[in-house]
Amino acid sequence: MAPRSVQPVILIVEPFGGSTRLHNPNLPMVYWDDAAVTRGDGVFETLLIRDGKPVNIERHARRFLASATLLGLPEPDLNYWHRATDEAAMEWYRQQGQTPAEGFRGEAQCVWTYTRGRASTGNPTAWIRVNSLPAEMIQQREQGVAVMTTPRGWTINTELPGVYVAAEGKVPQSPAPWLTVGAKTLNYAAAMAALRYAKDRGFDDVVWLGADGESVLEGATSTVVMEKKGKRLRTPSSGGEILPGTTQAALFDYAHSQGWKCKEKPLTVTDLKSARSVWLLSSVRGAVPVTRIDDTCLEPHDLDELRQLFQAAMH
Amino acid sequence: MAPRSVQPVILIVEPFGGSTRLHNPNLPMVYWDDAAVTRGDGVFETLLIRDGKPVNIERHARRFLASATLLGLPEPDLNYWHRATDEAAMEWYRQQGQTPAEGFRGEAQCVWTYTRGRASTGNPTAWIRVNSLPAEMIQQREQGVAVMTTPRGWTINTELPGVYVAAEGKVPQSPAPWLTVGAKTLNYAAAMAALRYAKDRGFDDVVWLGADGESVLEGATSTVVMEKKGKRLRTPSSGGEILPGTTQAALFDYAHSQGWKCKEKPLTVTDLKSARSVWLLSSVRGAVPVTRIDDTCLEPHDLDELRQLFQAAMH
Incomplete structure (x- = not known):
């Protein structure tokens, strides 16, 4: 058996509220007939736990609710999920030998999973897991990542009714049948395939491009943000091809309050290559600087200002 | 506990061959860290078992192998899967009170699942399940289905290297990173969402259309085939937007040998509405006649000739 400290905490939660286990x-x-296993039919969120507290939880909760609604899952009780997250986190710190009296220290990864559940019962399945941060993530925060760009290979038709609204992370009035667009479902096989392909070729991550092979969409599991001179931040316009990023939203809100000019607008690979700095943002890995895009090494700039801004934004 | 006879048989198989359980x-x-549960990262096949034997197993095995290869899973030993399928089927008939001496009678559904497995072990996970046919399927074979047409909402760029070949069910020489196209992965959340949407509106099934809202792609979990006068069968050209259908391929091969003219060519909704008969083909449900397309009831024709052709083709 693995040492106690590297084991995750798994807390089974009841989809309609109630007890935890x-x-x-x-x-x-997970049972043989759970829709998560048979069809990838479920939604998830990944959160950072820092010093005992989930970071940016309101935005995650909002997207979780939107994802569940888009998939027609029963509405999750977010207060209950919040309490259960605290419970799971506390147990994880306890297993690290920490006590509430001393105050919890350190980071953990937390994943919420909510599936359509077993075909034989019709009840959704839900659980929360808390585990240590993978060592690779911590290294990438420090050293940055080399990214491969590639066309995603498919295009969403955002002109269909409801699709654009859903892709912005909202729930449209008249949902269209294909509305897993905009929901953070368990269907990540393609993203995982792309990451494997990139790693085989000496890259750490992938940035998806539009059909033109030049416009920037998003990372395989992250949001692309670039910094320009004069305290300006840019990210590709969300909606349609891009899952709205909770971490990017938190950064932009905070940066704006600190006098930065933050904009969503179409970006190209050429824009990225001439930026002051380029970042991939995600909840747990946080903000990682991009050091290389395909064959082009980015010029090193001072990254500390943005690192500090990001740290301050994440609470 | 449910009565013994409606329980599925689950046979855990070893991905590299070996014992079964x-x-x-x-x-x-399934464990918390299985890629099937965390990312929908796995492939599957669904087969019909009839009178003790898996039907059309060579084509399923070929697609299973292609799916696994496209996802970079270790090559499955198909002889081993074949033997394990026989073992699981025999156990299912045994649980129905049948004995090999009398000969097995009746149909069952069989699903092969093969996932990237647990993150903590790196070993793939694999199992075979055999269960009774859902009553709804048997009813739909007899009574047919009403289908809703809808644009799929996304378009695959088949001009990217490797994509068209993969979409035809083959493994391209230089696989592209997005090559879950053409693989039968567990990522069916969108298809399930579409089926729920259709059922809420009084339909039994969905037929996806291309971006033009008129060209026919495929059913949510089936292949569209139409019959024209003069012993002619048509199905939309596979590759790109359409997963190649094992059941349609078996039907066309057999029908061709019986003097039918069978063609893959682009089809429109208008073509379907003026066909002699329209069918959705899938492995377990078999050939089900379409009785209504959106608001248009199809004229009833004699369906027996095609039903018999289909029965004869499936061995």
């Missing part, structure tokens, strides 16, 4: 991660958990 | 379906089976 710690699950031994060494035992199987 | 019957799993009690009343107990959980």
Whole structure:
């Protein structure tokens, strides 16, 4: 058995609120007929826990609710999920040998999963897991990442009714049948395939491009942000091809309050290559600087100002 | 506990060949860190078992192998999967009270699942399940289905290298990173959302259309085939937007040998509405006649000739 400290905490939660139950991660958990396993039919959120507290939880909760609504899952009780997250986090710190009296220290990854559940019961399945940050993530925060750009290979028709609204992270009045667009579903097989492909070729991550092979969409599991001279931040316009980023939204809100000019607008690979700095933003890995785009090494600039801005924004 | 006879048989198989193990379906089976659960990162095939034998297994095995290769999963040993399928099927008939001496009778559904497995072990996970046919399927074979047409909402760029070949069910020489196109992955959340939407509106199934809102792609989990006068069968050209159908391929091969003219060519909704008959083909539900397309009831024709052709083709 793995040492106690690297084991995740798994907290089974009841989709309609109610009791919670710690699950031994060494035992199987999901049944053969759970829609998560048979169809990838479920939604998730990944949060950072820092010093005992979930970071940016309101935005995650909002997207979680939108994802569940878009998939026609029963509305999750967000207060209950919030309390259960605290419970799971506290258990994780306890397993690290920390006590509430001393105050919790350090970071953890937290994943909320909510599936359509077992075909045989019709009840959704839900759980929260808390685990240590992968060592690779911590290294990438420090050293940055080399990214491969590639066309995504598919295009969403945002002119269909409801699609654009959903892709912005909102729930449209008249939802269209294809409305897993905009929902953060478990269907990440393509993103995982792209990451494997990139890693085989010496890259750390992938940035998706539009069909023109030049316009920037998003990272495989992150949002692209670039910094320009004069305290300006840019990210590709969300909606349609791009899942709205909770971390980018938190950064832009805070940066704006600190006098930065923050804009969503179409960006190209050429824009990125001439930026002061380029970042991939995601909840747990945080803000990682891009050091290379395909064959082009980015000129090193002072990254500390943006690192500090990001740290301050994440609460 | 559900009565014995309606329980599925679950046979855990070893991805690299080796022993098999019957799993009690009343107990959980999949671990928290299995890529099937966290990312929908796996492939599957659904087969019909008829009178003790898997139907059309060579084509399913070929697509299974292509799916696994496209996702970079270790090559499955198809002889081993074949033997394990026989073992699971025999156990299912045994649980129905049948014995090999009398000969097995009746149909069952069989699903092969093969996932990237647990993050903590790096070993793929694989299992075979055999269960009774859902009553709804049997009813739909007899009574046909009403289908809703709708644009799929996304378009695959088949001009990117490798994509067209993969979409035809083959493994391209230089695979592109987005090559879950053409693989039958567990990422069916969108298809399930579309089916729920259609059922809420009084339809039984969905037929996806291209971006023009008129060209026919495929059913949510089936292939569209139409019959024209003069013993002619048509299906939309596969590749790109359409997963190649194993059942349609088996039907066309057999029909061709019986003097039918069978063609893959672009089809429109107007073509379907003026066809002699329209069918949705899939492995387990088989050939179901379409009785209504959106608001248009199709004129009833004699369906027996095609039903018999289909029955004869499926072995």
